[in-house]
Amino acid sequence: MNIRTLEKSTKKDISFFDSIKYKKDAEKTKAICCITNDKLSKFLPQSCEKIVVTNVLFELAKTLKILYPLADIDYLDPNLKKPNISKFSKVKFGNNVLLGKNVKIGKNTQIGNNVVIETNVIIGNNCTLGSNLHVKNTIIGDNVVIQSGCNIGLKGFGFIPLKNKNLKMPHIGKVVINDNVEIASGCTIDRGSVDDTIIGKNTYLDNQVHVAHNVKIGDNCMIAGQVGFAGSSTIGNNVSIGGQAGVSGHLKVGNNVKIGGGSGVIKNIEDNAIVMGYPAIPFKDFIKNWKK
Amino acid sequence: MNIRTLEKSTKKDISFFDSIKYKKDAEKTKAICCITNDKLSKFLPQSCEKIVVTNVLFELAKTLKILYPLADIDYLDPNLKKPNISKFSKVKFGNNVLLGKNVKIGKNTQIGNNVVIETNVIIGNNCTLGSNLHVKNTIIGDNVVIQSGCNIGLKGFGFIPLKNKNLKMPHIGKVVINDNVEIASGCTIDRGSVDDTIIGKNTYLDNQVHVAHNVKIGDNCMIAGQVGFAGSSTIGNNVSIGGQAGVSGHLKVGNNVKIGGGSGVIKNIEDNAIVMGYPAIPFKDFIKNWKK
Amino acid sequence: MNIRTLEKSTKKDISFFDSIKYKKDAEKTKAICCITNDKLSKFLPQSCEKIVVTNVLFELAKTLKILYPLADIDYLDPNLKKPNISKFSKVKFGNNVLLGKNVKIGKNTQIGNNVVIETNVIIGNNCTLGSNLHVKNTIIGDNVVIQSGCNIGLKGFGFIPLKNKNLKMPHIGKVVINDNVEIASGCTIDRGSVDDTIIGKNTYLDNQVHVAHNVKIGDNCMIAGQVGFAGSSTIGNNVSIGGQAGVSGHLKVGNNVKIGGGSGVIKNIEDNAIVMGYPAIPFKDFIKNWKK
Numbered sequence: 093m094n095i096r097t098l099e100k101s102t103k104k105d106i107s108f109f110d111s112i113k114y115k116k117d118a119e120k121t122k123a124i125c126c127i128t129n130d131k132l133s134k135f136l137p138q139s140c141e142k143i144v145v146t147n148v149l150f151e152l153a154k155t156l157k158i159l160y161p162l163a164d165i166d167y168l169d170p171n172l173k174k175p176n177i178s179k180f181s182k183v184k185f186g187n188n189v190l191l192g193k194n195v196k197i198g199k200n201t202q203i204g205n206n207v208v209i210e211t212n213v214i215i216g217n218n219c220t221l222g223s224n225l226h227v228k229n230t231i232i233g234d235n236v237v238i239q240s241g242c243n244i245g246l247k248g249f250g251f252i253p254l255k256n257k258n259l260k261m262p263h264i265g266k267v268v269i270n271d272n273v274e275i276a277s278g279c280t281i282d283r284g285s286v287d288d289t290i291i292g293k294n295t296y297l298d299n300q301v302h303v304a305h306n307v308k309i310g311d312n313c314m315i316a317g318q319v320g321f322a323g324s325s326t327i328g329n330n331v332s333i334g335g336q337a338g339v340s341g342h343l344k345v346g347n348n349v350k351i352g353g354g355s356g357v358i359k360n361i362e363d364n365a366i367v368m369g370y371p372a373i374p375f376k377d378f379i380k381n382w383k384k
Numbered sequence: 385m386n387i388r389t390l391e392k393s394t395k396k397d398i399s400f401f402d403s404i405k406y407k408k409d410a411e412k413t414k415a416i417c418c419i420t421n422d423k424l425s426k427f428l429p430q431s432c433e434k435i436v437v438t439n440v441l442f443e444l445a446k447t448l449k450i451l452y453p454l455a456d457i458d459y460l461d462p463n464l465k466k467p468n469i470s471k472f473s474k475v476k477f478g479n480n481v482l483l484g485k486n487v488k489i490g491k492n493t494q495i496g497n498n499v500v501i502e503t504n505v506i507i508g509n510n511c512t513l514g515s516n517l518h519v520k521n522t523i524i525g526d527n528v529v530i531q532s533g534c535n536i537g538l539k540g541f542g543f544i545p546l547k548n549k550n551l552k553m554p555h556i557g558k559v560v561i562n563d564n565v566e567i568a569s570g571c572t573i574d575r576g577s578v579d580d581t582i583i584g585k586n587t588y589l590d591n592q593v594h595v596a597h598n599v600k601i602g603d604n605c606m607i608a609g610q611v612g613f614a615g616s617s618t619i620g621n622n623v624s625i626g627g628q629a630g631v632s633g634h635l636k637v638g639n640n641v642k643i644g645g646g647s648g649v650i651k652n653i654e655d656n657a658i659v660m661g662y663p664a665i666p667f668k669d670f671i672k673n674w675k676k
Numbered sequence: 677m678n679i680r681t682l683e684k685s686t687k688k689d690i691s692f693f694d695s696i697k698y699k700k701d702a703e704k705t706k707a708i709c710c711i712t713n714d715k716l717s718k719f720l721p722q723s724c725e726k727i728v729v730t731n732v733l734f735e736l737a738k739t740l741k742i743l744y745p746l747a748d749i750d751y752l753d754p755n756l757k758k759p760n761i762s763k764f765s766k767v768k769f770g771n772n773v774l775l776g777k778n779v780k781i782g783k784n785t786q787i788g789n790n791v792v793i794e795t796n797v798i799i800g801n802n803c804t805l806g807s808n809l810h811v812k813n814t815i816i817g818d819n820v821v822i823q824s825g826c827n828i829g830l831k832g833f834g835f836i837p838l839k840n841k842n843l844k845m846p847h848i849g850k851v852v853i854n855d856n857v858e859i860a861s862g863c864t865i866d867r868g869s870v871d872d873t874i875i876g877k878n879t880y881l882d883n884q885v886h887v888a889h890n891v892k893i894g895d896n897c898m899i900a901g902q903v904g905f906a907g908s909s910t911i912g913n914n915v916s917i918g919g920q921a922g923v924s925g926h927l928k929v930g931n932n933v934k935i936g937g938g939s940g941v942i943k944n945i946e947d948n949a950i951v952m953g954y955p956a957i958p959f960k961d962f963i964k965n966w967k968k
Contacts, residue, residue, distance in 0.1 A: 165512050165529055168478050168494045186752055187774055188790075190479055190497060202752045205774060206480075206498050206790050206808070208515050208532075220749050222830070223792050223810045224498070226515045226532040226569075235841075237749055240792075240810040240827045241864075243532045243569035246514070249590040255604055256586055257527075257564050272841050277810075277827035277864045278886075280533070280569045280591040280609075294840055298833040299864040299886050300904075302570075302591050302609040302627075312839055317864075317886040318904045318922075320592075320610045320627050322645065335886075335904050336922045336940075338610075338628045338646050353906065354922050354940035354954050356628070356646035370646050370662060370954060371674060382955060457804050457821055460770055460786045482771055482789060498772075498790050500807050500824075516790070518807045518824040518861075535824045535861035538806070541882040547896055548878055549819075549856050572825070572861045572883040572901075594862075594883050594901040594919075612884075612902045612919050614937070630902075630920045630938050648920075648938035662938055662954060663966060 095156060095264065097287045098123065106155070108286070109136060110148035113342060127151050149261070150252045156262035156286075163262035166228070166247050169210040186223065204240065213245070222277065229263075229283040233271035233293070241278045244269075248282035248289075248305025248323065261285055263305060270295075270311070279303070285323075292329065304341070316353065328363065337372075352378070387448060387556065389579045390415065398447070400578070401428065402440035405634060419443050441553070442544045448554035448578075455554035458520070458539050461502040478515060496532065505537070514569065521555075521575040525563035525585070533570045536561075540574035540581075540597025540615065553577055555597060562587075562603070571595070577615075584621065596633070608645065620655065629664075644670070679740060679848065681871045682707065690739070692870070693720065694732035697926060711735050733845070734836045740846035740870075747846035750812070750831050753794040770807060788824065797829070806861065813847075813867040817855035817877070825862045828853075832866035832873075832889025832907065845869055847889060854879075854895075863887070869907075876913065888925070900937065912947065921956075936962070 096105040098114055101123035109118045109128040118126075118135045125141035133142040145151045157164055172190040175183070182199035189203050192211030197203070201215055204223035215221070215232045222240030230245035238244070250261035265284020269275070270293040281303040283289055289303060292311035302320040303309070309321070310329035319333050322341035331345060334353025339345060344360045351357060352368030352375065361367055366375040373381075388397040390406055393415035401410045401420040410418075410427045417433035425434040437443040449456055464482040467475070474491035481495050484503030489495070493507055496515035507513070507524045514532030522537035530536070542553035557576020561567070562585040573595040575581055581595060584603035594612040595601070601613070602621035611625050614633035623637060626645025631637060636652045643649060644660030644667065653659055658667040665673075680689040682698055685707035693702045693712040702710075702719045709725035717726040729735045741748055756774040759767070766783035773787050776795030781787070785799055788807035799805070799816045806824030814829035822828070834845035849868020853859070856878040865887040867873055873887060876895035886904040887893070893905070894913035903917050906925035915929060918937025923929060928944045935941060936952030936959065945951055950959040957965075 166514055166531060167512060168476055168496055172479065172497065184752055186792075187756065188480060188498070188772060204752055204810075205756065205792050206516065206772070208478075208497050220751060222750055222827075224516050224533075224790065224808050224825075224827075226496075239750060239830050241516075241533065241808075241825065243514075243516075243591075246531050246569050249568055249588065249608065251566075251588060253604070253606065258566075258586060258588060258604075260566070274835075274842075274844070276833060276866075277830050278570065278862065278884075282568075282591070294842055296833065296835060296842060298888075299827075299866065300570075300592065300862075300884065304590075304609060312837070312842075314837065316833065316906065317888060318610070318902070322608065322627050335906050335924075336628070336920070340627075340645055353924055353942075358645075458806055458823060459804060460768055460788055464771065464789065480772060480790070498808065500770075500789050516808050516825075518788075533808075533825065535806075535808075535883075538823050538861050541860055541880065541900065543858075543880060545896070545898065550858075550878060550880060550896075552858070570862065570884075574860075574883065592862075592884065596882075596901060610902070614900065614919050628920070632919075632937055650937075 095152075095159065095286055096123070098126070100287070107140075108148055108152045109133075110152075111342075127155065147252070150259065152286075153252055153259050153261045156264060160262050160264050163264050164247070164260040169208075169228070171211050172208065192228075198234065210245075216271070229265070230267040230269065232269045233273070235272045236269055237274040238269075239275065239277035239299075242275055242280070244275075244279075244281045245283045246280070248285060250285050250305060250323070265289065265306065267291075273297075276301070276317075287324075298335070310347065350375075387444075387451065387578055388415070390418070392579070399432075400440055400444045401425075402444075403634075419447065439544070442551065444578075445544055445551050445553045448556060452554050452556050455556050456539070456552040461500075461520070463503050464500065484520075490526065502537075508563070521557070522559040522561065524561045525565070527564045528561055529566040530561075531567065531569035531591075534567055534572070536567075536571075536573045537575045538572070540577060542577050542597060542615070557581065557598065559583075565589075568593070568609075579616075590627070602639065642667075679736075679743065679870055680707070682710070684871070691724075692732055692736045693717075694736075695926075711739065731836070734843065736870075737836055737843050737845045740848060744846050744848050747848050748831070748844040753792075753812070755795050756792065776812075782818065794829075800855070813849070814851040814853065816853045817857070819856045820853055821858040822853075823859065823861035823883075826859055826864070828859075828863075828865045829867045830864070832869060834869050834889060834907070849873065849890065851875075857881075860885070860901075871908075882919070894931065934959075 098117035098121040101107040107123035171193040184202040186205035197215045198217030201219040210228035216234035219236045228245040245267045247263045252259040272294040274296045276299040278300040282305045284306045290308045295313040298317040304323040306324040307321045309327045314332040316335040325343045328347035333351040337355040339357040346363035350366040355372040356370035358371045368378040390409035390413040393399040399415035399418045463485040476494040478497035489507045490509030493511040499517045502520035508526035511528045520537040537559045539555045544551040564586040566588045568591040570592040574597045576598045582600040587605040590609040596615040598616040599613045601619045606624040608627040617635045620639035625643040629647040631649045638655035642658045647664040648662035660670040682701035682705040685691040691707035755777040768786040770789035781799045782801030785803040791809045794812035800818035803820045812829040829851045831847045836843040854877040858880045860883040862884040866889045868890045874892045879897040882901040888907040890908040891905045893911045898916040900919040909927045912931035917935040921939040923941040930947035934950045939956040940954035952962040
């Protein structure tokens with residue numbers, strides 16, 4: 093039994109439903125039971141047992157903490173060791189690399205210096221990882237480049253605000269980095285809370301990009317320096333985003349969208365749109381306003 | 385004898401007074417003497433000897449350099465050593481941890497890998513520190529989480545601009561991180577110049593947040609990713625700030641304030657206000673303008 | 677034979693000419709041959725053999741990859757070793773420093789802990805480098821301070837977008853950091869693609885600044901926290917830039933310019949201008965608009 097999103101739950105899983113945004117997923121969920129609130133419970137199928145509560149995320153956090161007691165903080169991985177070179181004969185390691193248990197690394201992959209790769213991380217073939225990295229709860233495809241100073245797969249910014257002591261949301265999701273991705277130096281990509289954080293094939297991230305939990309970026313995207321994605325947003329394929337732009341949480345940005353540098357995206361964007369500004373508006377309107 | 389702020393000076397301390405903003409503190413200071421300029425000297429009490437100069441910060445920097453010759457640059461700590469495990473029997477250390485002299489670490493605290501903790505740092509109980517960290521001139525309470533890749537307590541961005549060779553302002557303050565704080569990966573929190581930089585209890589910082597010298601953030605705040613605080617600003621309690629927002633220097637943000645993502649705060653904000661925009665304005669006005 | 681910019685090419689060099697912006701350099705180039713397109717070829721001198729192609733940067737990338745096969749990815753430097761102390765008797769090293777071949781470090785320089793300095797890097801006298809750094813393809817002058825957590829000289833964000841697998845642009849330029857520069861923690865400064873990335877004398881960068889490939893920053897500049905520079909922009913002398921501001925690519929910012937915090941510069945700025953806003957406009961106009 094696992095906790096999964098409405099969409100990904102099988103008949104053996106528990107899910108949660110806390111926002112009308114996910115109504116369609118709720119109606120089709122296969123979850124055997126679901127934590128939800130009084131207003132939303134009617135959208136769940138009859139086959140799904142409803143656990144009706146006042147604060148869905150609060151109960152979810154408590155349930156996750158019981159089932160996954162080590163997921164609420166990035167505790168020290170007790171299994172870290174220098175790599176067993178005989179096991180990784182086709183991998184080049186720099187100095188002071190530490191690997192957890194069950195780490196898999198493909199052939200012709202290089203790992204830099206002062207790198208911590210925790211238990212269960214999988215890295216594909218022909219990857220080049222830089223130095224001073226911390227990688228956990230992550231699956232990396234082939235031909236991926238990760239430059240120095242990145243932190244990938246750490247717990248995201250999720251908690252139930254409580255005076256004096258917030259309740260930390262355990263993060264049981266992963267980061268999935270697909271083939272041919274390039275991630276430049278100083279990026280942070282948080283693992284998903286219940287769902288995964290995903291970087292699509294052949295997508296390139298420039299320096300100091302921040303990708304929050306559950307974000308899904310499509311294929312062939314170009315994300316310039318210092319861009320930030322708040323949690324749970326979905327970005328289509330072939331999207332290009334200029335430097336320092338930000339995308340708010342829980343949004344959907346379509347395919348082939350272009351977002352100008354410094355823009356602040358605070359609502360969904362349709363396919364093929366070109367937007368700029370804070371808040372981001374169609375590029376034509378932005379230029380018109382500017383000329384005024 | 386120390387150099388302290390007007391507010392914190394005792395009868396044994398030297399202070400400095402360079403801006404009318406600090407008039408109230410000046411009137412009540414107990415400092416035995418004070419570096420100031422001709423215009424401001426009249427606000428100081430009679431008991432305080434005035435050292436009247438043209439450029440207060442320039443003279444302050446020179447005085448600090450004489451009294452604290454190692455505070456103007458983050459020189460290599462010559463006392464760094466692997467931890468003496470018998471002394472820290474209740475602490476878990478990762479690989480390649482270096483501690484300076486007089487470092488104190490509470491029980492059940494974990495320190496990750498490739499971490500440098502310099503002389504006189506104090507860390508409380510039940511803390512979890514990640515990997516690839518540099519911590520100096522810092523006092524950390526209990527139950528604090530600091531994720532990987534943070535730099536805490538380093539010298540702030542302070543200098544007297546001079547052609548060819550600026551005069552660096554020595555930084556003799558600390559960073560104080562109170563109980564139950566969480567600091568996500570890639571954050572930088574600079575130590576205070578003369579005063580301290582303070583993060584209040586149960587305040588959470590997301591990834592890549594920048595906190596400049598002398599900033600004081602209250603309790604129970606939520607600071608999203610890539611937010612930046614310029615020097616010497618004070619943030620109240622229960623403040624939430626959206627991603628990529630910025631707060632200019634020497635401002636006062638009240639309690640229970642909400643600042644929207646991407647906003648640029650360039651003036652004081654009263655308690656309970658909700659602001660957004662660049663420059664930040666009341667949220668209602670922002671939405672009105674946007675709809676136009 | 678090397679590949680160089682139009683301006684720097686000697687009679688032995690190949691160059692490339694892909695934008696009318698570089699017309700003046702093209703007319704005076706000494707390059708023996710030049711990759712260009714049909715429209716632009718007429719501006720090149722007769723002495724220069726034209727290689728006319730459809731996509732200049734695509735052909736340039738392919739040519740660079742042939743001539744410099746290891747410049748398209750930051751591969752692991754195979755020559756890294758602990759420093760030979762007898763060779764560096766006047767340098768202080770922290771723990772776990774790795775140096776490549778032919779690294780030169782001047783006297784009275786300090787290098788922190790967990791620092792990787794790759795082959796051919798040159799560092800001057802009286803420098804203070806922090807911890808958890810990665811430095812490659814870089815030349816550093818005297819009295820330079822680099823705080824912890826910076827990544828300097830890594831490959832910039834350059835590639836020819838191709839579905840499924842972008843063509844990475846090899847980066848054969850360097851980073852040049854001149855005397856008396858200070859770079860605060862968490863900065864990323866990418867090396868140039870064909871040209872160099874340059875930080876002028878006595879320029880100070882605050883935390884988390886991002887400097888893209890080929891950017892040239894002049895002398896005596898003050899760059900506050902989280903500022904970003906897109907590729908190939910040129911910043912004059914004595915420029916001050918407030919926190920979180922951004923400068924778009926291929927722009928020219930004059931001398932003595934002041935750019936307000938949070939601004940987005942998307943066109944050239946003349947000497948002595950004071951600008952603010954997104955997009956950045958003269959400060960007077962910005963204040964006028966704000967008061968409306």
